Amino acid sequence: DTGVSQDPRHKITKRGQNVTFRCDPISEHNRLYWYRQTLGQGPEFLTYFQNEAQLEKSRLLSDRFSAERPKGSFSTLEIQRTEQGDSAMYLCASSSDRRNGYEQYFGPGTRLTVT
Amino acid sequence: AQSVTQLGSHVSVSEGALVLLRCNYSSSVPPYLFWYVQYPNQGLQLLLKYTSAATLVKGINGFEAEFKKSETSFHLTKPSAHMSDAAEYFCAVSKQGGKLIFGQGTELSVKP
Numbered sequence: 400d401t402g403v404s405q406d407p408r409h410k411i412t413k414r415g416q417n418v419t420f421r422c423d424p425i426s427e428h429n430r431l432y433w434y435r436q437t438l439g440q441g442p443e444f445l446t447y448f449q450n451e452a453q454l455e456k457s458r459l460l461s462d463r464f465s466a467e468r469p470k471g472s473f474s475t476l477e478i479q480r481t482e483q484g485d486s487a488m489y490l491c492a493s494s495s496d497r498r499n500g501y502e503q504y505f506g507p508g509t510r511l512t513v514t
Numbered sequence: 515a516q517s518v519t520q521l522g523s524h525v526s527v528s529e530g531a532l533v534l535l536r537c538n539y540s541s542s543v544p545p546y547l548f549w550y551v552q553y554p555n556q557g558l559q560l561l562l563k564y565t566s567a568a569t570l571v572k573g574i575n576g577f578e579a580e581f582k583k584s585e586t587s588f589h590l591t592k593p594s595a596h597m598s599d600a601a602e603y604f605c606a607v608s609k610q611g612g613k614l615i616f617g618q619g620t621e622l623s624v625k626p
Contacts, residue, residue: 403557432613441518441604441616442558455613490557494611501546501565501611505557 401425403506405491411512412481419477420509424493431474432503433466434490442490448474449496481513516541516607520617528625533577533592535620537605540586545607547588548614549579552602561603564588575599600624 404423412418424431430449434442445464446456450471463481468474478485488510492503521536539545546565550558562573569581579590588605602621606614 430611434614439619441606441619442614444613444615447613492558492614496611501608502548502560502563503614504560505550507557510555 403491403493403504405489405506405509407509408507409510409512411514414481414483414513416481417477417479418481418511419475420489420491420511421473421475422491422493422506423473424491425495425504428493428495428504429471430494430496430501430503431468432492432494433474433476434492436488436490436508437486445476478511481511483513486511486513516545516609516615518605518607518615518617520603520605520620522620523618524621524623526623526625527595529597530594533590533595533599533622535590535603535605535622537579537588537590537617538586539588539605539607541607541609543609546610547579547581548606548608549573549577549588549590550604550606550616552604552619554601558604561590595622595624597624597626 406421432447433445436442448468463479466476488508490508492505494503517540519538548563549561562571564581572578577592604619605617
């Protein structure tokens, strides 16, 4: 069990640029979640997948955000035309629906700074 | 709809003192409840979970929490604080297998 990994750990970009983040879940986990966390706040749900199917997407999520999990393994989160308000920590988590409790295990996060 | 309220954005205790971090939830269905800890610039680590089994749940690092349905509470406790416990703590609620709804977090400081 190598844990959830995220890449990159830090990203600095200029306003208007596109960015893409990658998340590799724990290998046997079929559920994958994306959250966003701003300074001093709890994580906020963005979207989640069961295998390759995107089951839920936050109503707060702008259409500039898109996520994929094409083969039911790793996932990517893309932000188009970044804005300064997108600056945050983006967290990925995974879980297994074969384990009681559905506890989610988090990666270290990708910190995005939009200048 | 589900929600979580953590009372006290900052709690300070002396080393060796009792730690009590408060969490109240709202849920229209039997909830799954979790406590996570976050150290600076890191992801979240699961401390413990409640999933409708025993109401007193023991977690890692000496933490435990008690589910009280009548009070809609899931407070986190530790009998004796250690300097290494200083971190941000988040309470979260979910429906079975779904997204986590987090509270605002409580920053725990431990004084020597």
